[in-house]
Amino acid sequence: xxxxxxxxxxxxxxxTYLVRMIPFAFFRSKINSKFIRxxxxxxxxxxxxxxxxxxxxxxxxxxxxxxxxxxxxxxxxYCRFSLLPVAGASCAVAYxxxxxx
Amino acid sequence: MKMxxxxxxxxxxxxxxxxxxxxxxxxxxxxxxxxSPIQAILISLTNLTSAGQVAGVDVMIALGGVLEMIVAQFxxxxxxxxxxxxxTQRLDKSFSNIHRFTVAFAITDENFVMAASEKExxxxxxxxxxxxxxxxxxxxxxxxxxxxxxxxPAGVRAAxxxxxxxxxxxxxVPPARDSRPVMxxxxxxxxxxxxxxxxxxxxxxxxxxxxxxxxxxxxSALMAWLRPVEERPEEDSNG
Numbered sequence: 001x002x003x004x005x006x007x008x009x010x011x012x013x014x015x016t017y018l019v020r021m022i023p024f025a026f027f028r029s030k031i032n033s034k035f036i037r038x039x040x041x042x043x044x045x046x047x048x049x050x051x052x053x054x055x056x057x058x059x060x061x062x063x064x065x066x067x068x069x070x071x072x073x074x075x076x077x078y079c080r081f082s083l084l085p086v087a088g089a090s091c092a093v094a095y096x097x098x099x100x101x
Numbered sequence: 102m103k104m105x106x107x108x109x110x111x112x113x114x115x116x117x118x119x120x121x122x123x124x125x126x127x128x129x130x131x132x133x134x135x136x137s138p139i140q141a142i143l144i145s146l147t148n149l150t151s152a153g154q155v156a157g158v159d160v161m162i163a164l165g166g167v168l169e170m171i172v173a174q175f176x177x178x179x180x181x182x183x184x185x186x187x188x189t190q191r192l193d194k195s196f197s198n199i200h201r202f203t204v205a206f207a208i209t210d211e212n213f214v215m216a217a218s219e220k221e222x223x224x225x226x227x228x229x230x231x232x233x234x235x236x237x238x239x240x241x242x243x244x245x246x247x248x249x250x251x252x253x254p255a256g257v258r259a260a261x262x263x264x265x266x267x268x269x270x271x272x273x274v275p276p277a278r279d280s281r282p283v284m285x286x287x288x289x290x291x292x293x294x295x296x297x298x299x300x301x302x303x304x305x306x307x308x309x310x311x312x313x314x315x316x317x318x319x320x321s322a323l324m325a326w327l328r329p330v331e332e333r334p335e336e337d338s339n340g
Contacts (some may be wrong), residue, residue, distance in 0.1 A: 014179050014250045015170070016174050020208045021179045021185075021202060022182070023186045024183040025198060034329060037330070038324075038330045039321050042177055042282070042286040042324045046286045046320035046324075047152060047180075047290070049289075049320070050294040051156065051177075051289060052266050052273070055266065056267075061226075065259070068239045070263075072111035076271070077270050077273075078274050080275050083271045084119050087126070087268045090162050090263055094260040094263050099182060
């Protein structure tokens with residue numbers, strides 16, 4: 001996979017960099033289309049939603065452990081805990097459940 | 102407060118600690134999925150982004166095409182364009198193009214929120230200070246996860262694979278709690294993503310990278326059409 005890895009790595013890094021750099025370096029005015037601005041507003045949330053569900057149900061070993069971890073993460077996030085405690089607690093719970101199931 | 106390098110460095114420390122642990126999870130899961138530790142580290146060093154890297158690894162493992170990779174990264178990282186635009190409004194006059202080219206590499210959700218929350222104009226030295234430790238933390242965390250992953254018991258390794266996804270949950274749930282339209286966008290996107298995942302015909306025809314793109318574009322466009330955003334706090338776009 002080495003040659004294809006390098007090609008994919010370069011296209012990945014270059015795309016990520018240009019998406020960050022071009023607007024930051026060259027943008028001088030405001031986007032006028034309301035639809036595009038609203039579209040962009042929703043993008044981060046729908047991206048993360050689509051990347052998390054259903055993949056999180058299989059990310060922590062067994063399905064039961066993962067679902068338990070997801071449940072804990074959801075409750076804690078709802079109570080506005082920050083990223084670190086949420087990630088830590090959900091892994092810990094997934095680990096404990098994983099010992100039994 | 103002086104907007105110098107050492108002040109920026111201090112502001113970046115908590116971000117770096119968070120990145121250290123999340124990147125640890127990324128390192129483990131990238132190796133679990135089949136990449137070598139060196140490959141995982143190279144990805145973190147050159148990309149410095151969580152969601153994009155997870156999707157990127159999936160494209161690599163599935164031996165996906167360059168076009169798929171580019172489109173996936175473009176859509177997933179598009180939010181950085183918005184953040185970059187927001188930051189341009191706050192830059193000090195000393196921010197020449199060279200500094201913009203360099204600093205742009207490290208626009209992340211957390212770095213953006215930190216910089217945007219400063220009261221004074223953003224100087225280049227402040228930005229270099231701010232991004233130093235997060236870049237180190239992200240790369241070091243990936244290395245630790247990728248190399249020590251094999252030393253950890255299988256149960257711990259499996260559980261840590263959850264870390265990066267739990268972090269996504271921690272990012273999207275609070276704004277969904279505050280805004281119904283945001284909640285709908287997340288529900289539509291994750292429902293579509295589940296349908297693609299569980300319907301065998303769709304799953305075998307749509308790779309995970311394109312699935313994210315399709316779900317995100319449809320959900321965002323639908324919500325932009327049904328529920329145009331009214332008030333728009335600038336820092337609200339951290340995904």
